[in-house]
Amino acid sequence: MGKINISFMAEDTFYSLKKDIGQYLPYFKKNKTDSQWINDITSNPTYITKRYEIEDFTLKIPEGNNDRLTEAENSKIIYEALKDLPPYVLANKYFWAWIMFEKCYRVALIMMKDKKETTFNNQWLGASTDRRGFFFGLISRMYFRVALTIDETLLDRYELTDYVLENPSRFRELSWRNIVSCRHIVRGFIKGIKKVNDVYNNVEKGVIYARLAKELSTLGSIKVLDFISESEIIEFTEKIYIGLLKEKRLI
Template sequence: MLLSYFTEEAYESLLHDIRKNAENYASDEDWLTTYFSGTDGYFKTSSVDVGAFSPHYTPGKKDDAQKSQEDLINTRLIYDAFRNLTPLQASNKYMWTYLCHAVPEYRNYIRDRWMQDERENTIKSRFFVTTPGSLLNDNALSRLWWYGYLTYDRSSSHHYALTEILFTNQTICTDVMDTFNRMNYDRMRGVLMAIRDFKDVLGNNEGITDYFRECKKYLNHYAAVTTLEFLDSEEIRDLAFNYMIKLREEKLSGTGSPLRKRKKK
């Protein structure tokens, strides 16, 4: 299918009228045509051709593990379908916002995934792209594509092995995307390899979430004071892995600060 996108005027109008349209977002009715009645051309169709993507989900409320599993599946589905997008094209906020509003099966998916426990900014964060951060972390569809782009391992026969690590749980996913990598494939790969290898050290009896949360702080501080341009993914892996090993050794010996106790694995 050829991808379409909102005009700037249409995007700004919808963004301004979120509260006014709140009931429309909760409805399964097509309302855009009525909303834009009298408006000449509220969207445009590009020449970018992509495959079909149908979100996979089981209707109803989900726990953390179910959300992570569905996100993993949908990341694979959307990246396989939209893989020919360039990063520049995939940064188009008007395109992702249009897809979230105009395609019925995408709207249904978003309502099921996020609007059962709706918060004040749910519509803005999940149906729109408003900032570079929301492109990567919040918008219901763009986040999945970028997860795929940043974790797809072109050199492995198991292309989505690192994607599976990203979705260890929802907290790990959020924290990984909040590290210094910011749209950098090599850095993302290095961080995920460190998590993979450290999980092997821990086994099934100890969770990794708190270790990586501390590691994230370390990596972000390291990036703020040190030039990382010449570090490859293996060096990033070593940096993160060795720090988590150090944290665990301190924990076991009782010489480090206690990590907050959680049950997430």
């Protein structure tokens, strides 16, 4: 498809949307495939072109908001297109606003379960500018789920990615915590729960993942997780996970 320059949404457009997102709900509902209406929000240019280039991409159209298979395919498409961008771009809310409206508009609307004011504010413009905000974002979280789970040491580098995308609750509770910044911790956590689930035929409950993520964070308050190996994270996760399953009498 060729290369394109990335852009950032202009600040005045971004904050006009964020401030009055409720009044723009009819525009989203009326324009389900075309985001050009956003160009009329302010008299200034909607986007600011940047020097970085990416391979242009087109997402597959999901059948509905629970189409996990298409979401997984699109997550990989987004990751492959954006993976070479510098961290400061990938952590910029104006960049993700451009991606949402210019490259992923139709898909993002289909993926939304509830098209309410708060949902648009959280999933399109971010509830905050920190890590938690990016994991609220419909498209940004798709990228980061892949970026944090891809593993070049495996025969299928997307093995852990597919496992997470199949059931995002396996990763969601960890994504809210600071330790998610360390890829080896994320991969060790996912490998640990996968090993246990494979042995016990996928006996899993979301509330247990919340407890498990908390236990891993507690370990981080005792030790410097940056210096703990991935294999140690796997062993710790297995041990605690099995203990929690026994506590709930699930095994």
